[in-house]
Amino acid sequence: MRALLTLTTVLLFSATLLAADSQRPNFLIIYADDLGYGDVSAYRDADIHTPNIDKIASGGIKFTSMRANCTVCSPSRAALLTGRYPDLVGVPGVIRTKPENSWGYLKPGVPTLADELKKVGYHTAIVGKWHLGLASPNTPNERGFDMFHGFLGDMMDSYTTHRREGHNYMRLNDQEIDPAGHATELFAQWAEEYITTRGAIEDEPFLLYLAFNAPHFPIEPPQAYLAKVKQAYPEMDEKRAKNVAFVQHLDDAVGKVLASLEKAGLADNTVVYFGSDNGGSLPHAQNNDPWRDGKQSHYDGGLKVPFCVRWPGHIEPGQTSNYEGLNFDIFPTFLELAGAKPADDLNARSLIPILEGKPMPTGPRDLYFVRREGGMRYGGKSYQAIVRDGWKLMQNDPYSPLELYNLNEDPQEQNDLAKSERQKFRQLQQAMQRQIQAAGSVPWQASRE
Numbered sequence: 001m002r003a004l005l006t007l008t009t010v011l012l013f014s015a016t017l018l019a020a021d022s023q024r025p026n027f028l029i030i031y032a033d034d035l036g037y038g039d040v041s042a043y044r045d046a047d048i049h050t051p052n053i054d055k056i057a058s059g060g061i062k063f064t065s066m067r068a069n070c071t072v073c074s075p076s077r078a079a080l081l082t083g084r085y086p087d088l089v090g091v092p093g094v095i096r097t098k099p100e101n102s103w104g105y106l107k108p109g110v111p112t113l114a115d116e117l118k119k120v121g122y123h124t125a126i127v128g129k130w131h132l133g134l135a136s137p138n139t140p141n142e143r144g145f146d147m148f149h150g151f152l153g154d155m156m157d158s159y160t161t162h163r164r165e166g167h168n169y170m171r172l173n174d175q176e177i178d179p180a181g182h183a184t185e186l187f188a189q190w191a192e193e194y195i196t197t198r199g200a201i202e203d204e205p206f207l208l209y210l211a212f213n214a215p216h217f218p219i220e221p222p223q224a225y226l227a228k229v230k231q232a233y234p235e236m237d238e239k240r241a242k243n244v245a246f247v248q249h250l251d252d253a254v255g256k257v258l259a260s261l262e263k264a265g266l267a268d269n270t271v272v273y274f275g276s277d278n279g280g281s282l283p284h285a286q287n288n289d290p291w292r293d294g295k296q297s298h299y300d301g302g303l304k305v306p307f308c309v310r311w312p313g314h315i316e317p318g319q320t321s322n323y324e325g326l327n328f329d330i331f332p333t334f335l336e337l338a339g340a341k342p343a344d345d346l347n348a349r350s351l352i353p354i355l356e357g358k359p360m361p362t363g364p365r366d367l368y369f370v371r372r373e374g375g376m377r378y379g380g381k382s383y384q385a386i387v388r389d390g391w392k393l394m395q396n397d398p399y400s401p402l403e404l405y406n407l408n409e410d411p412q413e414q415n416d417l418a419k420s421e422r423q424k425f426r427q428l429q430q431a432m433q434r435q436i437q438a439a440g441s442v443p444w445q446a447s448r449e
Contacts, residue, residue: 025311026198026270027117027207027334028261030254031080033073033129033216034295036280038287039247040306047233048244048287052255053306056274060310061319061354067387068278069326071295071302071371073154074104074131076277076327077211081112081132083331083348085368087439092382093372095131096154097165103372103380105446106138111343113331114144117207120340125194126150128187128211134169141173145209148173149190151183156213159183159220182222184214188253192260199264205338210257214250217284221245239285268312271337273330276305292413298369298385298394299413315355323354324387326367364388368435372444386432393428402429
């Protein structure tokens with residue numbers, strides 16, 4: 001083991017998983033955008049087939065009860081990369097091009113996963129969608145990433161023109177670029193290129209954060225994929241057919257990236273995590289079955305997401321876990337596997353016990369969610385949800401009453417118990433208030449000075 005791995009604390013966390021290999025693992029995060037729980041065939045075998053994503057699930061652990069940190073993009077990404085609730089790092093809402101409709105500002109000085117891994121000798125790269133800032137000091141290269149090849153902004157108006165409201169946010173590090181091709185294919189190609197270069201470097205492990213913007217709308221599958229779906233399902237609704245084709249196009253891109261790990265000889269020592277930033281968009285015929293509702297909603301269709309982890313030779317394949325955690329639990333998990341000690345003030349929890357086939361430590365854990373948004377429905381206010389011991393207190397806009405659900409008895413969230421379970425309501429409301437207070441001192445707007 002290298003000197004960094006000789007700390008007693010690290011050995012306690014990582015001895016089992018690292019005992020068979022003195023080399024620290026590489027990390028590959030594959031993050032989809034708006035990919036619903038029911039749009040991965042490992043979770044719902046129906047009208048869609050995702051064999052490459054399924055290989056990650058079957059090759060390691062498929063988590064069935066994990067939730068995204070938010071119902072929309074920027075906050076989920078801020079949480080994933082910091083291990084903290086998004087409003088504690090200044091990103092309770094979506095960061096957008098126009099300041100008057102932007103609801104977050106990534107807090108300066110908060111270390112990202114890339115920052116922490118760099119401290120222990122990792123090379124760090126992001127390919128794809130950033131969505132945590134358009135300008136200094138919140139560009140990827142300024143927040144811990146050695147290499148950035150992707151898109152700074154929130155969403156593209158088209159996957160082939162790569163513009164957002166007339167702006168070109170495609171970058172190679174800090175240089176504007178204007179590549180030709182479908183964004184999903186470009187991001188896969190750039191990830192493959194990065195992995196190929198890392199295969200020739202023996203003594204420097206890496207983190208690659210591959211953030212696809214698919215299958216976020218606009219739903220733009222290549223015509224050949226759509227034609228194939230229509231041939232297989234001639235009676236399928238047009239909107240659904242386009243989304244199925246789009247997801248299967250994404251799955252093929254995932255397959256190419258996984259194949260590049262094999263070709264570079266890196267597959268056996270790379271921990272792969274696959275997830276989604278939030279649930280799918282129902283108006284765009286995405287599927288979150290069996291959960292209620294979708295993107296933007298605090299019902300579980302907006303929160304429960306695919307979550308799979310594999311590490312060949314270290315994590316036993318074919319496992320399923322029903323542990324209820326959040327996407328950002330990857331943060332301390334990866335740090336511990338790398339030989340680093342996570343900060344004490346993280347909200348995320350390490351999944352190392354599950355990866356080792358052991359139970360998680362017992363004890364209470366609140367899962368907290370927040371989203372701030374503008375427009376007539378939200379008015380610039382935030383709305384929250386909290387899950388504790390199988391109960392959820394929530395609302396889906398800041399003007400509606402809070403709702404209370406017993407998820408153990410009512411997983412589809414059909415029976416609101418807010419009026420009948422007043423003691424439980426008050427307990428969760430007080431817990432929610434404490435979370436709101438904790439974030440009260442964190443700015444979520446850039447200084448106008």
